[in-house]
Amino acid sequence: MEKTLDDAHQGRLTKDGIRIHEAGDFAGMHKAGHLAAEILDRIADHIVPGQTTGELDRLITDMVEAAGATSATIGYKGYKHASCISVNHVVCHGIPGEKTLKDGDILNIDVTVIVDGWFGDTSRMYVAGKLSRKAERLIQVTHDALFKGIEAVKPGNTFGDIGHAIQTHVERHRMSVVRDFCGHGLGRVFHAPPNVLHYGRPGTGPVLEEGMFFTIEPMVNLGRPETKVLPDDWTAVTRDKSLSAQFEHSIGVTADGFDIFTLSPAGRFHPTY
Ligand code: MF3
Ligand code: CO
Ligand code: CO
Numbered sequence: 001m002e003k004t005l006d007d008a009h010q011g012r013l014t015k016d017g018i019r020i021h022e023a024g025d026f027a028g029m030h031k032a033g034h035l036a037a038e039i040l041d042r043i044a045d046h047i048v049p050g051q052t053t054g055e056l057d058r059l060i061t062d063m064v065e066a067a068g069a070t071s072a073t074i075g076y077k078g079y080k081h082a083s084c085i086s087v088n089h090v091v092c093h094g095i096p097g098e099k100t101l102k103d104g105d106i107l108n109i110d111v112t113v114i115v116d117g118w119f120g121d122t123s124r125m126y127v128a129g130k131l132s133r134k135a136e137r138l139i140q141v142t143h144d145a146l147f148k149g150i151e152a153v154k155p156g157n158t159f160g161d162i163g164h165a166i167q168t169h170v171e172r173h174r175m176s177v178v179r180d181f182c183g184h185g186l187g188r189v190f191h192a193p194p195n196v197l198h199y200g201r202p203g204t205g206p207v208l209e210e211g212m213f214f215t216i217e218p219m220v221n222l223g224r225p226e227t228k229v230l231p232d233d234w235t236a237v238t239r240d241k242s243l244s245a246q247f248e249h250s251i252g253v254t255a256d257g258f259d260i261f262t263l264s265p266a267g268r269f270h271p272t273y
Pocket of ligand 3: 110111112121123248
């Protein structure tokens with residue numbers, strides 16, 4: 001049987017159902033990832049006490065549209081916004097709305113855009129006003145945990161190696177890794193195999209291969225790891241009301257390591273540097 005042109009350009013699936021992309025596919029991911037990261041750069045100046053999360057989302061919606069791109073989240077499972085904005089003890093999937101930011105609030109903004117059919121998914125932390133010492137510590141540990149995970153990405157390592165690197169770093173600092181949400185494969189789709197766990201044992205899970213595209217997006221709590229989803233069916237919060245932080249990059253596995261698609265064009269991924 002002849003392959004159709006479409007199949008010929010889709011690469012192959014591993015036994016775990018993980019898509020192996022082709023060399024040319026990295027460019028598409030870079031374009032989508034670049035836009036998502038640029039939007040997170042440009043929203044930074046708007047994060048001040050008194051601002052509402054709904055207004056931040058409107059600005060993001062306009063930026064996606066002005067770029068000629070599509071929001072991956074508007075219409076996704078009934079979600080109506082171009083971003084998730086998760087403030088303080090909200091772990092993820094915070095819905096933008098009337099909530100007004102106050103001095104010292106920390107927030108994660110998560111944006112996913114589609115450019116030429118490719119998905120770019122990234123999130124980072126911000127502060128409205130002055131960052132408290134304990135929030136700064138949480139954000140630093142979460143940021144560093146993401147990069148420990150990314151540094152474990154190379155062909156031959158496993159997804160368990162990524163999770164283990166993240167978990168070890170977080171628990172060394174007496175904080176906890178959220179178990180209820182995970183990273184995910186992506187590419188021409190938003191969410192695909194595998195589930196990328198942010199905890200685990202070395203050498204377990206699928207083996208990484210060149211051409212895999214996925215997110216790593218650890219959520220870290222100052223208190224206990226348990227979460228619950230509010231009656232709006234989206235907003236996930238820490239059960240103990242402790243502060244939570246998250247960073248997310250979309251990455252690809254290369255011949256000898258990783259390629260981050262969602263690096264900040266402005267070099268501003270962390271709220272303090
Ligand atoms: N961007 C989120 C992720 O990292 C998913 C958000 S789905 C939404 O996977 F519908 F809540 F926006
Ligand atoms: Co994601
Ligand atoms: Co995301």
